[in-house]
Amino acid sequence: MALPRYAFFQGRVVPYSEAHVGVLTHGLNYGTGVFSGIRGYWNDDEQQPFVFRPEDHYKRFLESAQMLGMTLPLDARGLTGAMMDLVRQEGFREDCYVRSLAFYADETVGVRLHDLTPETAIVALPYGRYIDKEEGAHATISSWRRVDDNAIPARGKIVGSYVNSALAKTEAMRSGFDEAIVLNGDGHVAEGSAANFLLVRNGVVLTPPITDNILEGITRRTVIDLLRDELGIPVVERSIDRSEIYVADEAMFVGTGVQIVAITRVDHRPMGNGRIGPIAAALRKLYFDVVRGRRPEYRHWCAPVYTNAEETAGRNREEAQRAAAVAHP
Numbered sequence: 001m002a003l004p005r006y007a008f009f010q011g012r013v014v015p016y017s018e019a020h021v022g023v024l025t026h027g028l029n030y031g032t033g034v035f036s037g038i039r040g041y042w043n044d045d046e047q048q049p050f051v052f053r054p055e056d057h058y059k060r061f062l063e064s065a066q067m068l069g070m071t072l073p074l075d076a077r078g079l080t081g082a083m084m085d086l087v088r089q090e091g092f093r094e095d096c097y098v099r100s101l102a103f104y105a106d107e108t109v110g111v112r113l114h115d116l117t118p119e120t121a122i123v124a125l126p127y128g129r130y131i132d133k134e135e136g137a138h139a140t141i142s143s144w145r146r147v148d149d150n151a152i153p154a155r156g157k158i159v160g161s162y163v164n165s166a167l168a169k170t171e172a173m174r175s176g177f178d179e180a181i182v183l184n185g186d187g188h189v190a191e192g193s194a195a196n197f198l199l200v201r202n203g204v205v206l207t208p209p210i211t212d213n214i215l216e217g218i219t220r221r222t223v224i225d226l227l228r229d230e231l232g233i234p235v236v237e238r239s240i241d242r243s244e245i246y247v248a249d250e251a252m253f254v255g256t257g258v259q260i261v262a263i264t265r266v267d268h269r270p271m272g273n274g275r276i277g278p279i280a281a282a283l284r285k286l287y288f289d290v291v292r293g294r295r296p297e298y299r300h301w302c303a304p305v306y307t308n309a310e311e312t313a314g315r316n317r318e319e320a321q322r323a324a325a326v327a328h329p
Ligand SMILES: Cc1ncc(COP(=O)(O)O)c(C=O)c1O
Pocket: 037, 165, 191, 192, 193, 194, 195, 196, 214, 215, 216, 217, 218, 219, 220, 254, 255, 256, 257, 258
């Protein structure tokens, strides 16, 4: 993977090679950090990328920080501004991914969350697919259980808890699957290793509630709205049993990284007819139109990187009106 050219680090944009931490850094030793992953989508017609729901991602980032008793100097708007400056400097003309990290930066020994100082770092890089088979993934029920709210809060993106995700992902891939479905301590379906989970049964979409030890995903919220409002499909948030997967018509992973992945087999059993189903196919099409800024109703979710599209549209309108006034005084 090519390294980024720049990083936002210690309050300003610096060359990536200058964004260093020491090996004793608290966040590195004890996992005392939080992070966020945001995608930017290139729009060829408008010749710029749109960053998807940055303020919502940073709100969750700040909530995750709050869970670790971490106070950051920037609010969601300030973080969005810093991130947009960085992405602009990288000069992307393709899809990209932004990784933001807040971690306890003290170089010290002693596991705790108090009397420590946080640091924020943001980097951005070109990015494509996270899972190759977006239209037909083979998943397995993991032997690992999802971290519990009373162990490491699952609703936040806490660095240390990603060992749980990594164990599940590697187990699944080494066994020949594309992704893991992780159950929570109660035995209900929680999510994928880094994605939320949706299932379709009898025309209804089911997804675990946020009290079932899932990450409070931004994509999950997005697709719930799109399914209900645009596709007219009912969505029910309730606990899901493992055996419901085996009798479902369709299933999906949704997340910033995976985007919308259709699960077409689980533990060698085909889902429905073993091919991407109609709801996953329709949702994928709609989702990619929305995230690339092609649906005006959802433009408020898409932050333009190089020009403020609203301002540009306003300027164009004014120019058109001036030209019309000159032509027809
Ligand atoms: C464990 C986990 N669940 C779910 C998601 C999906 O969250 P989001 O849609 O906010 O990216 C992620 C991150 O992508 C994740 O790491």
